[in-house]
Amino acid sequence: MKLLLSVTVLLAFLAAYFIYTPLPPTVSEPWKLMLLDATLRTIVKVNDVAHTLGLSNHVDVLNYAFGNLGAPETKSSEDVQVSDTAFAGVQVLVFQSTLKSEGKKRGVVYVHGGGWALGTTRRGFYNLLGRQMAKDLDAVIVSVEYRLVPNVRFPVPYEDVLLATKHFLQPEVLARYKVDPDRVGISGDSAGGNLAAAVAQQISIDDSVSVKFKVQALLYPVLQALDFNTPSYQQNQYMPILHRKVMVQFWLEYLGTNPSHLQAMLVNNHTALDVTQVEAVRAKVDWTALLPATLQKQHKPVVQVHGSSKILEELPALLDTRAAPLLAERDVLARLPQAYILTCEHDVLRDDGLMYGKRLQDAGVAVEQDHYEDGFHGCIFFTSWPMYSSVGLRALENYITWLQKNL
Template identity: 55%
Template sequence: MKFFTATLLLSGVLAYYVYLPLPNTICEPWKLMILDAVFRSFMHVGNLAHDLGLGHPIRIINYMMLKVEVIGPQSSQTVQVTDTFFAGVPVRVFEPATPVEQQHHLRRAVVYFHGGGWALLSGRMRSYDLLCRNMVEEMDAVIVSVDYSLAPDAHFPQQYFDALNASTFFLSPEVLAQYSVDPERVAISGDSAGGNLAAAVVQQMVSENKTSTKFKLQALIYPVLQALDFNTPSYQQNGDTPILYRPMMARFWLEYLNASPSLVPLLLANNHTALDLARLPQAVRARVDWTRLVSPDFQKEYRRVSPARGSAGVLEELPALLDARAAPLLAEEEVLRAAPPTYIMTCEHDVLRDDGLMYARRLEDAGVAVTRDHYEDGFHACMVFSFWPAKFSVGTRSMWNYIRWLNKHL
């Protein structure tokens, strides 16, 4: 009887911890609840370890995740995998195992940046490793997965410079020739924070015009592109939807910019962009004006949050909030005009949905060809959850649609 009672109580506690009220349109909600419970457990352990003086919580969380998920450079009959360095930045290179001389043509290539809020994960994780292998096999392409520096050991602009330096190194004629890559058929891509880095690298390269080889395409997967408005419709709608919660995204931004987590409430209230702050010009505000840049279908009943009075000190302490290298959505139109054809994936149940939608609109207004790929049942990071055991149907669909787009246009 005692065992039965204990089991019942434990089951109740576990169910309470796992259960979350989710929209009925989200893909496989119970599976997502379990996945989110695992992530929250990592977060709780990291915070507890920090409270015990064992280290920074994000460093501890990342250690646990990478311990479980990172795999070595395992080649197969179809894919050759090598870990190396580009301009001092660790990368994992995936190549078709068949020698290029047997095919009598140069190959295509994609430079890829993983997600994780500039603080977590790795391109050597099982999910990214399998994604890159699928890209190689489907496209007969060379895939470069970049392991840029992470917070809290590195902060902006280090991650950005890692991404830029690794990309510039790969685009050099000597390195492209080494990997038998066609310089006219190279794309740049990334998901979440990796999408941020990909967009920022493209903008810098078209602005500086220092490399003879240019990216033919950019493909951005639910990218994070701005930190001026944490009350877009998607932030309001999905603030409590796994796996990326609204306060968590604000915390990632502060970690990236090397600022105190105590600023999270100010960011969430949009106090850093209040109407009385003269440092924020109207031209910059217009670049994140979702009432103009996002379709009414996504705006729904949500209202803009614009406090009359705010905290000027936030922008003074964090000038990078207005730096397009950190927030590519803020780029000048002339920079956007030079961007290559772009693919942008967004998910309905994602706080970052409107970042992608606003960027797509700004690129289109600048005359750039944009392919929008939106998933009504999608959630943040779903594309990398297309492999067992965390396999979601929307993850599989979105991954193959993404690869097919690259295959067709690259």
């Protein structure tokens, strides 16, 4: 009996040690976030072992788990008709409200996140989100199933989203789905926010596209890979759900380069003062000018005097606005529709979204910055048991409310 009790106490101690992660007191429901982080770390370990043993690709287990978080929903319901189809050869899921409205419906192109490597709208929380948006907005939601890393690399995911978007924006296609061409928007979260922002920029300057977006709504978007030491990257580098190192790894996988560049990029060697390729864009990622002093706090810019130009020579996409929308020229930004940008205090990507909002405002674009002091990356999907989070409920409600008012 004593042995059993001792083993039980030891296992409980080890479990508590594994689960516990020091978190800021302002984060929403920290113990739930710790449990989720422990679950994700376990999945990552299983994924690493499976990859090492040659049982799966290095993202297969992650993708399975990521896609199945949340209740599976695959069929049409009384409120929402769901179609799995293709636009211009790109797979999409179309969620159509079945409400008998008098006029035409809103339309939204949605781009899911997942580091360009994970996620699907066919099941899990992205499926639930598509359904809720279609129902609450009385809308047609086109969620793009772009091809994923490592099967493809940049610019393929961007090109997939652009192709599907241009197909949907054709007047005859909008008419088929009974969508008002004056009430179409684009939205996405995280890496999907990256793709949504880049596609919105291209649509705004493409004179061959007659229907333009009325709004863009970006949820904690990733928008640049030149500075991995912004205040939010420094402050939140070990925060669940997205560590700084993991974000750099996602970038390296997306752009298809040597993972050995990881450490150099973590310390900004790729943008050192002697790397002349970045001179023309430094001001576009200068957080000392683009962020309010309250968010800069005690953090200092990390600028190396000597670095490696080899990284930018191998990765010219780091300066490509299709990959890094924050680097767009002012005249491109000025043509964009009004924006909603959701950011979270406890997220490495916080400053990407805030800097983009500032650059848009400076270019004359109306922007609503919706910032959550108790928020964390991905919080908008933690809205049901067992992943319920109060900040997630508030964020989701405010996001849909903004679309209702502005689209």
